[in-house]
Amino acid sequence: MEKVVAKKKYGQNFLKDSSVLDKIIQSMPHNNNQVVEIGPGLGDLTNKLVKYKDTTAYEVDTDLIANLQSTFATQLEQGRLKLIHTDVLSAWDKNQTLHDGKYDLIANLPYYIATNIILRALEDNNCENIMVMVQKEVAVKFTAQVNQKEYSSLGIIAQLLSHDRGIHFDVPPEAFEPAPKVMSSIFYIKKDMSKSIDKGLKDFLKASFIQPRKKLSKNLSSICNKNTLIDIFKELNINENARPHEVNASLYSQLYTKVKNGRN
Numbered sequence: 001m002e003k004v005v006a007k008k009k010y011g012q013n014f015l016k017d018s019s020v021l022d023k024i025i026q027s028m029p030h031n032n033n034q035v036v037e038i039g040p041g042l043g044d045l046t047n048k049l050v051k052y053k054d055t056t057a058y059e060v061d062t063d064l065i066a067n068l069q070s071t072f073a074t075q076l077e078q079g080r081l082k083l084i085h086t087d088v089l090s091a092w093d094k095n096q097t098l099h100d101g102k103y104d105l106i107a108n109l110p111y112y113i114a115t116n117i118i119l120r121a122l123e124d125n126n127c128e129n130i131m132v133m134v135q136k137e138v139a140v141k142f143t144a145q146v147n148q149k150e151y152s153s154l155g156i157i158a159q160l161l162s163h164d165r166g167i168h169f170d171v172p173p174e175a176f177e178p179a180p181k182v183m184s185s186i187f188y189i190k191k192d193m194s195k196s197i198d199k200g201l202k203d204f205l206k207a208s209f210i211q212p213r214k215k216l217s218k219n220l221s222s223i224c225n226k227n228t229l230i231d232i233f234k235e236l237n238i239n240e241n242a243r244p245h246e247v248n249a250s251l252y253s254q255l256y257t258k259v260k261n262g263r264n
């Protein structure tokens with residue numbers, strides 16, 4: 001393989017610690033789903049994934065594609081690996097899903113678009129499990145519980161759409177080449193395939209957390225009449241002084257419906 005220089009613009013931090021790669025494989029969900037990997041990079045994780053599951057991998061970097069094609073010539077020929085050379089976000093824009101059929105997303109994500117990717121995977125009706133490496137701060141946000149200071153719109157959306165979510169383990173910078181500046185974590189979301197949320201709720205949550213340390217009622221005053229809001233808070237038993245992170249996901253969902261419908 002030709003020497004590859006990691007490109008910052010594509011968030012290339014290659015995972016080189018084989019014990020971490022093995023731990024990822026051991027944490028994979030047990031089911032018959034195919035795997036989708038975003039950003040196979042030099043193929044170290046891909047190499048382990050294809051041993052267990054048929055895999056579709058999306059890679060944007062033209063320079064890496066030729067290497068991957070020669071490294072995985074056999075698996076590509078046998079149809080165990082499908083390599084798609086494109087920006088994964090445009091693939092989602094085009095097809096709404098990354099795979100025709102149930103799949104699990106397992107990847108060491110490019111950190112510069114990790115949050116966006118996870119939100120898209122949560123919306124993708126064919127994606128059943130998400131198990132990805134991201135910077136620790138992002139993993140904590142998606143897995144936070146009510147009353148934790150990190151509980152925000154990301155944690156609420158993930159909670160409303162899942163059966164279960166959590167952090168598997170942390171990974172230090174030295175496990176990568178080049179080493180990122182931050183700590184990383186592998187986390188998972190087991191989606192509840194019967195659930196969906198509408199775009200309006202996302203905007204509502206954005207407004208709810210616009211100033212995270214202020215009162216929720218203050219943040220919502222820009223989109224809802226103050227007296228109506230006081231009544232709705234009373235009906236739902238939400239303390240009028242509650243801060244945004246102190247209200248649970250189910251209450252947010254009910255609050256949104258009442259505000260949208262003008263109370264009822």
Ligand code: SAM
Pocket residue numbers: 010011012013014015016038039040041042043044045046058059060061064086087088089107108109110111113
């Ligand atoms: N999987 C490899 C590993 O674990 O060593 C590489 C992970 S590296 C953190 C992120 C990978 O995502 C890189 O290969 C990068 O080129 C790729 N990537 C970045 N942006 C992408 C995009 N928009 N669509 C698809 N792949 C992308």
